[in-house]
Amino acid sequence: MTRSRTHLSLLIALALLMLSSLLAAQQPTAVIGARASLEPWSDPLEALGTLRADESVTLSSTVTALVAEVSFSDGEEVETGQLLLQLNDSEEQADLRSAQALRDERRNTVTRLNQLESRNLAPRADVEDARSRLRQVEAEIQALEARLANYRILAPFSGRVGFRDISVGTLVTPGTDLVTLDKLDTMTLDFGVPEVSLGMLEPGLSLTATSAAFPNASFDGEIASLGTRVDPVNRNLAVRAELANPELRLRPGMLMQVTLQLSPRNAVVMPEAALIPEGQRQFVLVLQGEGETYRVEKREVRIGARREGEVEILEGLAVDDLVVAHGTERVRDGGEARLIGILDGDTSVPDILLQARNESEKDS
Structure with missing residues (x-):
């Protein structure tokens, strides 16, 4: 009798275990979702460029002097x-003072002859000659002042x-080099772009540039002008951009890694992890419903460009559509899924898993 009871207890425990396993299997699979969003998007094009000062000159002398x-x-x-x-312009200053004194003398002569002419005591020709000599010395003074400017x-x-x-x-x-002068608050960046991208380039197109000298900094700028010719050897078009340099950290001659933002647009974007590739086709699992339990719909999408962790959706999804971002391998089309969290800019996968674990322990 005791053996029969023991055998019966084992059968009951096994049945309860099978029942609990069956109930657990019937519960919807937990997944993490993400919403398709409308975000600024562009196609990056990278190039190497060299910095130049916006204005740069080497000042030199035009005269021989100390x-x-x-x-x-x-x-x-x-x-x-x-x-x-x-x-040192002492000699030229002396010549200028001499010319100025001669000018004063000739002005007095013109004034005196004008007075005599008004009383018919001096011929008209003498007055005109005096005025001509005055204009001559005034011209000499202007030439001396212009030459003196070369000494400053x-x-x-x-x-x-x-x-x-x-x-x-x-x-x-x-020709003697005296000093260099550079305007550094705005820098000019020259680089080459393959001719196949010519149709996407235009003045005003934004870009970012980085330098090995400042690995944690990026510098924003825009295209200022495009070259008029394509290099027949490397098939590159010369491009000139302008970068703001308010802190004067950049220097002429620096090598910069340039990233152009081509074809700027607003695009439907979702996490790249939500994609399910099947040959040449791409699918996503869309969650439909509300609350915690959702119905899973497998949907084909057409994708565009990719960037780190994200992909552009050209067809198949609309803004705010909810897709399975993590757990795609555990759910199937037409099945049910339990949403434990939604990824966004402030929430990561570890955060969602930790919160779900804490809630599970609290419920138990």
Whole structure:
């Protein structure tokens, strides 16, 4: 009798175990979903470019003279018209003072002859000759003042000067390099783009650029102009862009990794993990319903470009459609699924799984 009861207990326990397994199998499979969203999208095109200053010049002398004054320091920020160097112009200043004195004398002569002519005491020809000699000396003064300007080296635009490699007393000659000046708040970036992309390029197209010198920073810019010719050797079109450089971190000559944002548009986007490839075709599992339990519908989609973790949907999905992002291998078309969370910009898969686990332990 005892053996029969033991045997019966074992049968009952086995039946309960099978029943609980069957009930568990009948429960909808837990999945994580994601909603298709409308987001800005573009086709990236990468290239290498070289930076140039927006304005750059090496100032030099046009006369032979000694440096009388140096008015800048290494790397100093200067303004338009600021005096950088003064060359010795004492001889030219003396010539100017002599010409100015002669001008005053000839003005007095013209004034006196005008008075005599008004009383018919001087011929008209003498007055005209005096006026002509006055205009001549005034022209000489203008020429001297123009030459004196060559002895003052001024900043043609606002920017940053380079190293100071010249001292007071240095003899400079025409063509002698005195100082470099670069306008660095805006940089020019030159790079080449394959001719096959010419139809997608236009001034104003946005881009980002990165440098090995600043691995955690990116610099935004836009195309300023396109070259007029395609290089017949490498079939590239020269492109010039402008980058803002408010912190003056970028320098002329730097190598930049350029990423162009071609064909900017708004696209329906979903996580790439939701795709189910079957040969050349792509499918997704759409969740239909509300609450926690949803009906699963397998739907074919046509995809476009991809970027890290996301894919562009051209056909098959609409904005706000809910798809299975994780758990696609455990559910089937026409079946049921239990939604335990929806991915978004603030929620990750580990966060959803941890929250579901905590809720399960609380219910138990």
